[in-house]
Amino acid sequence: MFSKQTYQSRRQHLKKEVKQGILLFPGNGESGMNYKDNWYPFRQDSTFLYYTGINNIPDIYFAIDIDEDREILFGNDPTPEEMVWTGAADPLADLAGKSGIATVKPFGELAGFIRAQKQKGRTIHFLPPYRAETTVQLSDLLGIPVGEVEKHKSDAFIKAVVKQRSVKSGEEIEEINKAVNITAQMHTYAIRNAVPGKTEKEIAGDLQAIAIGGGGNISFPIILTKNGQYLHNHATQAVIGEGDLILCDCGAETAMNYAGDMTRTFPAGKTFSPLQKEVYNIVLDAHNSAVEALKPGIRFKDVHLLACTRLTEGLKGMGLMKGDTEEAVAAGAHTLFFQCGLGHMMGMDVHDMENLGEAYVGYTDNLKKSTEFGLKSLRLGKELEAGYVLTVEPGIYFNPFLIDAWKAQKKYSDFVNYDEVEKFKGFGGIRVEEDFVITDSGSTLLGDPLAKTPEAIEELKNS
Amino acid sequence: MFSKQTYQSRRQHLKKEVKQGILLFPGNGESGMNYKDNWYPFRQDSTFLYYTGINNIPDIYFAIDIDEDREILFGNDPTPEEMVWTGAADPLADLAGKSGIATVKPFGELAGFIRAQKQKGRTIHFLPPYRAETTVQLSDLLGIPVGEVEKHKSDAFIKAVVKQRSVKSGEEIEEINKAVNITAQMHTYAIRNAVPGKTEKEIAGDLQAIAIGGGGNISFPIILTKNGQYLHNHATQAVIGEGDLILCDCGAETAMNYAGDMTRTFPAGKTFSPLQKEVYNIVLDAHNSAVEALKPGIRFKDVHLLACTRLTEGLKGMGLMKGDTEEAVAAGAHTLFFQCGLGHMMGMDVHDMENLGEAYVGYTDNLKKSTEFGLKSLRLGKELEAGYVLTVEPGIYFNPFLIDAWKAQKKYSDFVNYDEVEKFKGFGGIRVEEDFVITDSGSTLLGDPLAKTPEAIEELKNS
Incomplete structure (x- = not known):
């Protein structure tokens, strides 16, 4: 991964560009091939990776709350019993720290966080999903019917990301x-x-x-x-x-x-x-x-x-x-x-x-x-x-x-x-x-x- | 693929075992990696393949109507313009014929077919889906909320398939x-x-x-x-x-x-x-x-x-x-x-x-x-x-x-x-x-x- 400053500066620019609301970055999950747990190779979402630097960890979400100027990574560290199967993993807090993200919360707190922001009348910005799993997750989180999630994508968020990612450092x-x-x-x-x-x-x-x-x-x-x-x-x-x-x-x-x-x-x-x-x-x-x-x-x-x-x-x-x-x-x-x-x-x-x-x-x-x-x-x-x-x-x-x-x-x-x-x-x-x-x-x-x-x-x- | 008789006999046994209703087999679609059209290697659903022998064609469904004793493959042949990208493909009718399936209909007719069978009070049997795309498709086809699709899986269909696929020829x-x-x-x-x-x-x-x-x-x-x-x-x-x-x-x-x-x-x-x-x-x-x-x-x-x-x-x-x-x-x-x-x-x-x-x-x-x-x-x-x-x-x-x-x-x-x-x-x-x-x-x-x-x-x- 690049330096902490790289990711911090990318997020700083993005916040200035979009100006208000919550920017929601769904990380990718594992993708089942011929049954749920027989996975295709894991591929992190590129935008998630661009702003967090965190690769190879499925089922994590990142949120930038522009209004209250805070950044939260939502995800769970493996339990010792899960490590029987997967081996050791770097704690999420360490990975978040490497990219300058101060706060890590359990994945289970994501839904409550989003609900609370919606109640405050905040805009929840998200990019158009390309995996059905993500569409279903966003539908659940935001209370939008599955078939209508795409319609609610954020143009402001898209334009800001495109502007930034188009010019390579x-x-x-x-x-x-x-x-x-x-x-x-x-x-x-x-x-x-x-x-x-x-x-x-x-x-x-x-x-x-x-x-x-x-x-x-x-x-x-x-x-x-x-x-x-x-x-x-x-x-x-x-x-x-x-x-x-x-x-x-x-x-x-x-x-x-x-x-x-x-x-x-x-x-x-x-x-x-x-x-x-x-x-x-x-x-x-x-x-x-x-x-x-x-x-x-x-x-x-x-x-x-x-x-x-x-x-x-x-x-x-x-x-x-x-x-x-x-x-x-x-x-x-x-x-x-x-x-x-x-x-x-x-x-x-x-x-x-x-x-x-x-x-x-x-x-x-x-x-x-x-x-x-x-x-x-x-x-x-x-x-x-x-x-x-x-x-x-x-x-x-x-x-x-x-x-x-x-x-x-x-x-x-x-x-x-x-x-x-x-x-x-x-x-x-x-x-x-x-x-x-x-x-x-x-x-x-x-x-x-x-x-x-x-x-x-x-x-x-x-x- | 195996002989036509193999697939016909597999389906014959299955029909006898489940006895009534419509058996619905969703074929797998392409699975997007980091955007919709950047695909993981295509993997056909195994049960679909076991009963039809049709591999490497995404976005097709198969239905066995036990009550009216008919078998229908739903899918579309590529247009000449699509063949600019993909090249020639065997017509679906040929592939269906090789496994003894008499009828091929455009994919667009699937929803109407299912609706008509539901109106007749028929049972639509399906297996538990493992890809979110399939869950969303079944939700649309059957009018079941996405989160409840799994609950409506058919035990009779599952048991019959397990019985048959467990014993290898x-x-x-x-x-x-x-x-x-x-x-x-x-x-x-x-x-x-x-x-x-x-x-x-x-x-x-x-x-x-x-x-x-x-x-x-x-x-x-x-x-x-x-x-x-x-x-x-x-x-x-x-x-x-x-x-x-x-x-x-x-x-x-x-x-x-x-x-x-x-x-x-x-x-x-x-x-x-x-x-x-x-x-x-x-x-x-x-x-x-x-x-x-x-x-x-x-x-x-x-x-x-x-x-x-x-x-x-x-x-x-x-x-x-x-x-x-x-x-x-x-x-x-x-x-x-x-x-x-x-x-x-x-x-x-x-x-x-x-x-x-x-x-x-x-x-x-x-x-x-x-x-x-x-x-x-x-x-x-x-x-x-x-x-x-x-x-x-x-x-x-x-x-x-x-x-x-x-x-x-x-x-x-x-x-x-x-x-x-x-x-x-x-x-x-x-x-x-x-x-x-x-x-x-x-x-x-x-x-x-x-x-x-x-x-x-x-x-x-x-x-």
Whole structure:
């Protein structure tokens, strides 16, 4: 965990921003898999962790009472009999002390505390819950029907948290660098070991082992697939074959829950085919163009559209698209090949703060998210600021279902050469993804550089 | 999946057993980790899977209408636009067909179906939910407040499912054998690789990779620890040292969700110390004595007590316990060293059917679970039947907190030599666990045998 001052100062800023009421932070509980006590790996809520630094302890809540200027951690230390099962644990009072929280109360006192504040007419601020357990708890605590909890989330609290968590401090960048470097180790392993005869799951399992060995876990379900044309296609028992193009999109999170998220696409065999290289280089050009454009003040939506333009130019060069590039991009014709967004915020969540709402995290009151296919999957559109951490991940995906559907509808036929595209229905997909922090003058790559050109990937693969 | 006939016959038996009403099977949904769409690995509900064979598809429900003799799967096939993200999926109608389910309806029709059956005065049977999402769904579907859903679970449905799932068929045993053999590979790896300098999590990650590579996943969170004195102590970032005794309790589940669950305890260095060997052999003797006693008709509680007797005898031999063995075990003095139960049922859940309730799975109307320390953690007490699959896992755990607490209370001081026990507060814990199926005349070990004596473990370790 960071220093006591870090957490104290984070909470100080937050209190000033929200101004009044009680800020309620539900910590996560254990999450049952196939019965209540067979748990998925515990994952603390990121916002709870951001303001308290207390990880790996389920079933604790934190409250900041702005009105009476007090901070209380609600939770129970294990009994000696529970320690028969779990072993020793640091007392909650010690953990609270490390982050400068003065008061710890038994969990059983939480409900009474909330009731008392409500009776005083205080506002109880909470963030939108993403686990049903938390929704049910908040429903009980606040006397709101389960189906209506979401509606009562606090906009003021959300906006203050988003403002604060969006700008990463130096110590956070250091931690993200660690996550990205473990992520790069995973990719190095994948590039060398995802070879013909292995199953996708065998490699995915090994990648998860690297993430776990790094002290944390994977930051999201591993995509390791010979069917990269599907954007979030998780590893299966499919056996990798000689000509396969492998798309690996994975990331580690550190013991402090900071995430990395990278993608590399590489041949299962020793080398890319000339055609694979050609498409790869179009994606890489879009990637590099986008990275060069990163700086404070630019709208990420415009960086996205720049990447789309570069992809369209490249696809025109291959005879897959045609017509005026600007018109094609404005119409959305490129979304036949690039169906999603260029990137997203990254931090303690791999899609940082996604549960707080893209309207707050990625957009503003003046820039709302588009509802058009393609742009509606762009999670980040607003002007960048120094300290933002984000991914850049353009791609070209030959999705046979989409090609068939749009060809039948003659959709975008002014811009797409379907006869040529038809030949690529078995090609797969290519994505190149890296993580960046926005600096005062541009951006800096996070983590140490990893092979990115087709030539460098071939060299790494065969070294 | 098994043959269509398997699933049809399972459902046929179930219908006969419950006799009337609607049997409702909620399939599991995706489970969000740190935001809604960052998913833990999908895990289908075991009972849903047992009767439908449909795995890896979230958000589907199955209903058997006994009164009108019809079976309906409720769920939605992905849209072409969803397939941009997920790729192709087998149509639900095909999956339903493979298990002999004739009717598939859109998920949106489920609520109306349930409402109509309730209006006809039909009983809607459901099992106790273990995920809050399911509780909330059942609350909405059935018009029961969230906090009261559990109370309305169907005893008839629970009892029928427990009766059926408790006795494993030949094809199930084959699948469990697979799971146990992957589990044994994990242990072989751990014994050879959990050496000084590695962290617990590094090894745990590698073990999970073996489970995932086997086609499924881990069947429960991996226990790989140099602090084996704590029963469920999960892997941490602690570095393994030269003299450490490592306890590894882990299991794989297959792609069909059948579980394995084994424990081995071994030295981090090349050999056990003479003292470690001495304690190990006491546990092994208890283990072997218990295994020899397994047969249809014997109460597992009596097998547990037999193991406790053997442990007590051994601990007396070492001067750690004293007095009359039978009296010591009857008093519970051995629970200072063996705080839990001898084993549990195993199948599609590693603690098979735990969510259905131990009162049904492990006990009967005539044999209720004890509330005493030790026995209250014995998940299985009732008479064994041919086809039951269970674990045998005695252990000796020197838990310093418990030793301090009981010594201060002079608890069991007629039976415990605390002065001697004091010397073992840094010893750790030892457990030996294997999986068995009860046969007509005794039991059969599941999976291929794995090194179990100290000598065999040392040989495996150094080979």
